[in-house]
Amino acid sequence: MRSVYAWSAIAAIVLTSAIGDVLLARAMKQVGDVGALWRRTNLWIVVGRILRNPYFLLGVMAMTVAFYSLLFGLSWGDVSLVAPASASLTFIANAIGAKIFLHERVDRRRWLAALFVAAGVALLAA
Amino acid sequence: MFAAAGDSLISCGMKQTGAVSLAHLPSIILAVLNPSVALGVLFLLAFFAAYMMTLSWADLTYVLPATSVGYVLLALVAKFLLHEHVSPTRWIGILLISTGVAFATSGPASTPVPPARETEKLDAEAVSVGGHR
Numbered sequence: 001m002r003s004v005y006a007w008s009a010i011a012a013i014v015l016t017s018a019i020g021d022v023l024l025a026r027a028m029k030q031v032g033d034v035g036a037l038w039r040r041t042n043l044w045i046v047v048g049r050i051l052r053n054p055y056f057l058l059g060v061m062a063m064t065v066a067f068y069s070l071l072f073g074l075s076w077g078d079v080s081l082v083a084p085a086s087a088s089l090t091f092i093a094n095a096i097g098a099k100i101f102l103h104e105r106v107d108r109r110r111w112l113a114a115l116f117v118a119a120g121v122a123l124l125a126a
Numbered sequence: 127m128f129a130a131a132g133d134s135l136i137s138c139g140m141k142q143t144g145a146v147s148l149a150h151l152p153s154i155i156l157a158v159l160n161p162s163v164a165l166g167v168l169f170l171l172a173f174f175a176a177y178m179m180t181l182s183w184a185d186l187t188y189v190l191p192a193t194s195v196g197y198v199l200l201a202l203v204a205k206f207l208l209h210e211h212v213s214p215t216r217w218i219g220i221l222l223i224s225t226g227v228a229f230a231t232s233g234p235a236s237t238p239v240p241p242a243r244e245t246e247k248l249d250a251e252a253v254s255v256g257g258h259r
Contacts, residue, residue: 021186021190022186024178024181025181025185025186025189028178028181028182029181029182031182032182033182033183034178034179034182034183035179035182035183050178091190091191091194094186094187094190095187095190097186098185098186098187099187102185102186104185104186104187105185106187109229109230109232110187110188110191110229110230112226112229113187113191113226113227113229113230114187114190114191114226115226116222116223116225116226116229117190117191117194117222117223117226117227118226119219119222119226120194120197120218120219120220120221120222120223120224120225120226121194121197121219121223122219123215123216123218123219123222124197124201124216124219124220124223
């Protein structure tokens with residue numbers, strides 16, 4: 001029963017942090033290259049535009065939910081399961097999310113990168 | 127610019143992972159009182175800023191594997207500065223992450239996107255806003 005709680009927390013973390021990452025990435029793509037904007041205008045205009053972007057705010061909210069899910073997950077399950085499992089699966093969920101929602105060209109190289117990193121992160125904490 | 131952004135991102139990512147593990151090990155209430163958490167939050171903010179800057183010009187599927195170099199650096203710091211024992215399983219993990227990062231960074235950093243018009247429009251807005259100052 002305990003492991004059901006832990007795994008549902010892991011699922012919640014993976015889902016919300018992937019949603020958050022995709023939303024933040026979309027927000028930053030809308031804002032445009034921050035370095036180039038900064039050179040042309042000034043820092044506060046860039047920061048203001050980022051903060052006014054609705055996707056950015058939604059993304060931060062999703063990240064907050066992910067963080068609280070992590071706290072819940074850590075109280076329900078072992079750190080050695082919840083932290084690496086959620087970190088590792090997030091890489092794969094993000095690749096899927098980026099392909100579907102951001103229309104990034106996720107070629108075989110990038111799938112391999114996501115899989116290798118996910119496996120490596122899982123092993124690091126094992 | 128490429129290397130500088132990547133380096134700052136990676137080093138901040140490393141600090142972030144370190145800070146997060148510091149923040150999670152004690153109980154959550156105690157963590158709030160812990161002064162090292164304040165430093166952790168500061169690093170988190172720095173990481174977040176660098177992360178956002180990089181996301182503004184590179185793909186998510188490119189940036190995420192790149193940030194995972196932080197895990198490798200963390201393990202190396204543990205080995206050489208803290209003299210912790212790094213088990214063979216972890217070395218394999220480090221190897222896998224490095225391979226994954228190599229895969230990602232050998233490709234292009236961003237998908238060539240057609241909606242360049244939108245960016246130009248935003249740029250024009252930025253210039254006009256900046257012009258009023």
